[in-house]
Amino acid sequence: MNRKGFIKTFGTVATGLALQPAASLADSVDKFPLHSQKAHPNIILIFCDDLGYGNLSGYGHPTIKTPAIDRIGKEGVRLTSHCTPHPVCTPSRVSVLTGRYPKRAGLTGNVMPDTIGGLDLKEILLPELLKPLGYKTMIIGKWHLGQNPDSYMPTSRGFDSFYGLLYSVDMTSPFIDWKGPISLYRDLRPIETPVIESTLTERYTHEAVQFIKSSKDKPFFLYLAHSFPHLPISTSEKFLGKSDAGLFGDVVETIDWSTEEILNTLKEEGIDNDTMIIFTSDHGPWLNLPDRMFHSYGELAYGAQHPLPTNYRFEVKPYHQGTAGLLRGSKMTDLGRRSSGSLPGALACPNSIGADKRRP
Template identity: 45%
Template structure:
């Protein structure tokens, strides 16, 4: 049975697959052509779905930034690894470098590793990507509406813009939207020119792929956009029917296209797993700068579907069946154990929550590995909801909601009153899982 779902080159010398993860910031479920967008054009992502698989029921592990990234990289729900909330500049805390990340695991297997883009898992030296398994880092250390850590290490040839100086960088003054650009563990530009970020991230990503084409690599491209404030380069500004937000998404689509084209040209596409997803749902904004989660209910910050169900597309030419669609429940926490399975990597000794979803990616008929124990929706330290099969129970501030997502994807009809036994059972699942997490004292204390 196992042999039937292994990729054809698995285990052969020199055949370990490259891994590329593209993670956008606050992109809505509907903001891709193949997920229903009519105004935003995403030809490269649409083609990627045609060459691979689209997941309709794929979840981030949090409706906000830092926890969702911690979960992706560790395969665990955010409270389990000590990152239940959004991290801020110049404050203590971050993802402990005692936690194993995907990069740690793959680096131990001889992979070249790079993080390009937004980190947001701690801006002090011990929390930066170069201390978390990444050989290379180029990007901003947190969200693009934040400021700068005045104690951060500064490069000797830093570029200052907008009248900033070393003295002004060192001031303990909040300058929202003026964020630093890092290379490795040093600031190289302050504030960064945000309208160039997507282009510069793409250039760095392509350079890394070309430099490491002869050996296995892991490339994590964590795009800054479409987190607000929105910026698009001159090449894309004013081009979309959806305004500036659409311009930003279309530039992100271009970036994905450049990565896929480079893999093709270098003959790497048939040995590279590429995954595209968003870190959580879109902002609920009335000025056109937020995305769309339709037909889902809710937005970023919410444990309704619109806050955590995200667009996900995966491609591995010749291995993942082309044009496939998966409607089983899966999550970013599942990528770590799946990548471990594909690369022969060693999982951490500590508990993780993700499951190997290669059978789903491979297009085999197999139910979600979360079907029995459920998938949990966390807001900060609290498990506010659980999904088991088609049923979802949500409990917040004393209000109990029950939805059948197969019949009611928009969570418009609370049927809790009609199913008291199911409510009781699923509420107990929430209680038991929170208790289990709190008993994981190695991480909680």
């Protein structure tokens, strides 16, 4: 693949991720020599739910260990000057898949289980742009852009297949005024009701590995949208108590294990140099623990109370509560005249070198 072709594809993807002009992205990508032989690189977007900038060891967390995630940034590019477009789940996902501000796309609040409609059907999603280029597309994990009627489901919006949840793990009683159970879906069909949440990350990972292996002979776009560490958090017995940061640390380190499995699979299949990996989050973590989580989960839930570090150039008040709304304090940081929510972000370009010498 020549540099111009890669930059064109990269610009399309990153515009949806960071709302940044492709021209400036081209300047950044030009710093890294690329040696992929494919006309179009594979693209894997690992998108966490409520993961804070400082919840990764590579960004300074003293006890949570995330070597696989950190390696993506070390071997590629660490994007440290980007902001989430919205502190709420659905609008943030609108931006990452359309490249548009949520307000312009007409969706500034969360889609709920009983919502009719969702992201406007006129909006063009990233997988819809990639499919004409020959990409095989799959979403694994949390969708949260609409489910009633089926025309709002992922398989009607550019994804060939879907395995995951329609919305967040807290969208049922007692957390919201909705008594229906949360189901695990495959395409349009619920396959597990209620979903067993503790093993979701492991099952998402298994599906991702199988998709990669079955798609290695053509370009693919994998959108792995983890359900955690959104509250209420849980993980399987395999990972419980393994971290030095309580249940929250166990959950984040489970995601790191998942990331390592994906990196290993790419290497084993011989396509690691043909695959662009983007790791980020929809927005930051909870700072003020909601009562609806505390009453049900007790002290363990407090593991999610972490400040949201931002750019070190500013003096911050990490526990400012703020008010509800577009820039509500629970997901953002008070910077006086300038407010900004930072995300953990890392990008691995095929055969990129010298990432630590120059950061965008």
